[in-house]
Amino acid sequence: MSSDPMRIFDRQTVRRHRDRAAGTVGSIAPILQEVAERLLDRLDDTTHRFARALDVGGRGVVGPLLQARGIEVVSCDLSPRMAGAAGGLAVCADEECLPFAPASFDLIIANLSLHWVNDLPGALIQLRQALRPDGLFLAAIPTLGTLAEFRTALLGAEDELRGGASPRISPFPDLRDCAGLLQRAGFALPVADQDELFLAYANPLALIEDLRAGGETNAVWERDRRIPPRAMIPLALSRLEQVDERMNVRLKLAMLTGWAPSPSQPKPAARGSGTISLADVLGPDALG
Numbered sequence: 001m002s003s004d005p006m007r008i009f010d011r012q013t014v015r016r017h018r019d020r021a022a023g024t025v026g027s028i029a030p031i032l033q034e035v036a037e038r039l040l041d042r043l044d045d046t047t048h049r050f051a052r053a054l055d056v057g058g059r060g061v062v063g064p065l066l067q068a069r070g071i072e073v074v075s076c077d078l079s080p081r082m083a084g085a086a087g088g089l090a091v092c093a094d095e096e097c098l099p100f101a102p103a104s105f106d107l108i109i110a111n112l113s114l115h116w117v118n119d120l121p122g123a124l125i126q127l128r129q130a131l132r133p134d135g136l137f138l139a140a141i142p143t144l145g146t147l148a149e150f151r152t153a154l155l156g157a158e159d160e161l162r163g164g165a166s167p168r169i170s171p172f173p174d175l176r177d178c179a180g181l182l183q184r185a186g187f188a189l190p191v192a193d194q195d196e197l198f199l200a201y202a203n204p205l206a207l208i209e210d211l212r213a214g215g216e217t218n219a220v221w222e223r224d225r226r227i228p229p230r231a232m233i234p235l236a237l238s239r240l241e242q243v244d245e246r247m248n249v250r251l252k253l254a255m256l257t258g259w260a261p262s263p264s265q266p267k268p269a270a271r272g273s274g275t276i277s278l279a280d281v282l283g284p285d286a287l288g
Contacts (some may be wrong), residue, residue: 002016006118008171011078011094013219014116018079021215025059025082028214031199032061036111038195039140039255040065043107046136050107054130056095057113059214060086071107095123103132110139115170116219124185134262137187138255143194144174145252150207150236157236161229170220178254187258188265197251204237204247 021238025032038057043050055062055075063073063086075086076093083090093099095117108127117123127137151169158164173181175194181191211217259265 007221008118009116010219010221010223011096011116011118012277013218014215017217017219018077018215019081019084021059021083021213022079022085024213025085025215026266029059029061029212031197031210032059032112032214033065035140035197035251035253036062036065036109039109039111039138040069040098042255042257043069043136044136046203048106048134048136052105053107053109054105054127055086055279056110056127057082057107058111059113062109062111063088066107066109074105077113079215093165095126098123098126098130100130102129103135106129106132106135108135108137110141112140112142114139115142115172120173121181121184124181124187127184128258128260131260132263133260135260137258137260140172140195141178141254141256142172143178143252143254144172145250146172147249147251150204150249153236153239154232156239157232158228160235170216172252173231174256175252175254178256182256182258185258186261188240188261189257189259191257193255193257195253195255197253199249201247201249207247207249208233 040062050071053066053074055066055073055259058075059077059082063075066073067088072196074089074091076091076098077083077086078092078094080092081094091099095114096119106195108131108271110127114120114123124137131137147169155167175192177190178192182192199207201210
């Protein structure tokens with residue numbers, strides 16, 4: 001048990017999982033790429049032109065997409081093996097203690113890579129500091145509701161077999177908290193949009209195989225480190241609802257956008273400086 005309230009995840013275990021997944025992550029590349037493309041679509045909504053980007057934990061998917069846009073890319077990952085597999089200029093780095101100098105990049109992308117970080121506000125502050133003024137930060141983070149049915153099935157099966165249950169799936173933030181985290185970290189114009197990705201699996205075991213292939217298996221610090229009962233996984237899987245002999249899985253995502261502060265950015269008008277009455281715009285009846 002950890003006495004540190006900030007210690008939610010066992011980062012050494014996260015690293016081992018990602019090291020192991022370096023050789024298998026290609027099997028889930030279509031999922032990673034779908035989310036990355038949705039995230040990078042936001043680059044088309046701005047007239048900014050980006051020259052140098054940091055890819056945080058992109059697992060070999062984000063870097064090539066950025067390079068195809070003519071952007072120089074540095075890729076970093078907690079796992080040395082995963083960092084090496086990213087291609088191009090790669091750095092093994094911990095998101096909780098980044099080695100980059102201030103104002104090193106004008107674009108930072110974190111695609112499905114920050115949900116195993118203990119001090120997420122601290123990591124976001126470091127990422128903002130690594131941006132040049134008016135640089136852009138984009139991130140996709142799983143949110144509350146992701147794998148909810150699987151979590152419930154695992155907890156119920158373990159409770160039935162052992163008379164108690166321990167965390168088996170990473171806790172996820174609520175969407176409402178995400179924009180606040182960006183603001184707390186000092187980003188300007190913070191936005192958190194909800195997106196969803198629906199996956200269909202031929203059987204529940206295929207979901208477990210994908211989680212393992214991507215380095216997404218349990219690394220919660222307070223997890224039960226005993227070998228689970230042999231019957232736990234089959235019992236949990238039997239409780240998952242299948243439609244047309246397929247299991248549907250929903251990934252709920254927060255798509256985060258934030259800018260490094262710059263004097264050139266638009267600022268809200270000072271309180272009380274308005275010259276037009278809302279009643280004049282809406283009409284006297286609209287305000288009761």
